[in-house]
Amino acid sequence: MAKLISIVTPCFNESENIEELYRRIVGVMEKLPHYEYEHICIDNASTDDTVPKLRAIAAADPRVKVIINARNFGHIRSPYHALLQTKGDATVLLASDLQDPPEMIEEFIRKWEEGYKTVLAVKPESQESALMFFVRKAYYRLITRISEVPLVQNATGAGLFDRAVIDILRQLQDPYPYFRGLLCEIGFPIATVPFNQPRRTRGITKNNFYTLYDIAMLGITNHSKLPLRLMTMAGFGVSLLSLFTALVYLVAKLIFWDSFQVGVAPLLIGIFFFGAVQTFFIGLLGEYIGSIHTKVRNMPLVIERERINFQPASAAKPSYLSVPAAGEETGMA
Template sequence: MSRNKDHQKKISVVIPCYNEEENVIPISQAVIDEFASALPDYDYEILFIDNCSTDTTREKLRVLCKGNPKIKAILNAKNFGQFNSPYYGILQSTGDATICLCADFQDPVDMIPVFVKNWEDGHDIVCGIKTQSEENKFIRILRTIYYKMIKKMSNVEQIEHFTGFGLYDKSFVNTLRNLKDPTPFLRGIVAELGPKRKDVPYTQAKRKAGKTHNNWYSLYDAAMLSFTSYTKVGLRIATIGGFIIAMLSFIVGLVYLILKLCNWNNFSAGMTPVLLGVFFFGSLQLFFIGLVGEYIMSMNIRIMNRPLVVEEERLNFPAPEKSAEN
């Protein structure tokens, strides 16, 4: 069922950026050209959210906002990470639907009309699924293994090769606003709460310019946020594994004691078994403590309930209404 066409709909395009001085102007022009050629009947806004860039990205955003009132920008006071900033940008959008895409052109701009078409057909969420990618093949293999593992271990549906690139109806954006999650993992939230979803395949291109800011730490951070938010298996492994190892330790200790008491063939194994056991079980305990610590750290961040980001400045947003004085 198509949506009501009685008024001109507005599409918000949210573009998170960090040190993207070579890309912000080309990506904004590409989005504008796409609306002009493929979606002339739609109004639009482009909302950049800058995660405290240290290059000339902010200067370029000021120029863009000065030249086009439909381009807005939020400048964060600090870098609030790869999850909070895009999520916060989506919450600040004002369109009938919101599209989130990267500034580096890895998310193809020509998918925008495809997303809008599926949205008009009645889908509240349209997810871009990377069926092919020009990224490092080894990294893609690791991602595929990770998605398969999380999908098997989670009680909640997980969307493979979905990075957040997609369209979200304003009703779902309102749902996101009401969650008040200080550590949002958008991919998991979409899978868990998203209604009327349509998955659309696309090929991820190489970064057009600049250098990627993803590294092993950021990939690990993403993996652990998903793991601790949507699986219980880590805690179950620690519990069951700890019980099994405790039983094995008790049995080994009992056998060792019996052999010593019976003086079986002048049994003497020295300190080697003890040292091996201490090192093995000690390292295993550290692993489980670290695993449990990841869950506790995730809980702690949520309990503190800090803001998603702290804004330094807004560009091209309407001035807030002043409350009437008594």
């Protein structure tokens, strides 16, 4: 019996790319006739005509399955939810903006056939802006150094994951995961597929400062306690420095009682410096508390408004945080 490959492509306002993405995936899978496949598109409440195009594609091709979210649940939760809905022997995750070329699927499957349960796309080179690429590489180096487990540098999140990996992810029940970190924590050997990431040619990027900051802080708070320990050590070090400075000023004043003047400038500089350090540490501590708050709320990854081309809800394979909308399951073929 032919093995099944599940291909997941998260979508949000990708009307200009979704049809080409579908055609290129079909072209790749036609070169792999010994595999069957399903293509799951999860739409994060697009405001353009992405959903009508997905409906048309699904109506013509039953291998295409569509999940339409009730609202925009963010760039972390929506793709992860779609991964948990797959039923393939292996699952491929690709961005729908074509910056993860679908042609990499062949290389992913080749590595999987060699025995790797996790295959990740990495971009040692990119056609994005030089400044942004530098910032990303610097972050990857930082998170690799402070993480409690070795992370794969320059991984985009695209890749292939064996059914065993997906089953473990279902058991973890993480409502807001740092996906690349989770894959490394699982511990299976990871194969990498390097590629030169192309520049986006159509549409606009959905990443902004907030989304990039969110991912960056998620990676730190989920996979490292080092910042918390640095706070403790820094507080101890600053207290010793303050004590030493106070003793120096006391001795100087006792020796040069009439001529030694402290002045206002050192006091102001000290107040602003220690205030800035405290604010920074409180903010970092707040990130950890926010991460804990997100997890203890245990909210669903997404709420689905509609499914297309999936099997009936009563026969569907249950998975964590899957909330089918009653009466909205459709079976277009």
